[in-house]
Amino acid sequence: MYDGSKNLVASSAQLRGQPPALPSGVLDYTRQHGEDRVTWSPEPPDVRVAAVVVSYSGSSQGFVLAARSLRETEVRESQMLQFAQLAGIITLVVMFIAVAFGEYVFGEGKG
Known part of the structure; x- marks a missing residue:
């Protein structure tokens, strides 16, 4: 989960002891369109990930990301x-x- 300022709030994913970095621009696109579906390699060449990111708003704003290894x-x-x-x-x-x-x-x- 990311907050409205694009800061990582919570993550269950770990890659070499750290949450994998999301490609730049994904959260900006998601903010404008409500949803984004991406694939990326956080650590080329041995890891590829497919993810869906959705934005939410209400009492607070942010993003929820669900990802899976390919x-x-x-x-x-x-x-x-x-x-x-x-x-x-x-x-x-x-x-x-x-x-x-x-x-x-x-x-x-x-x-």
């Missing part, structure tokens, strides 16, 4: 890419075998 998403993306590549290779091999078998059985020049 590590699991990136692992799943990588696994899906590997699966798709393997499926493509298997498809090509099966097609090659089918064509070779067809040529052998029904090919011209048999005599």
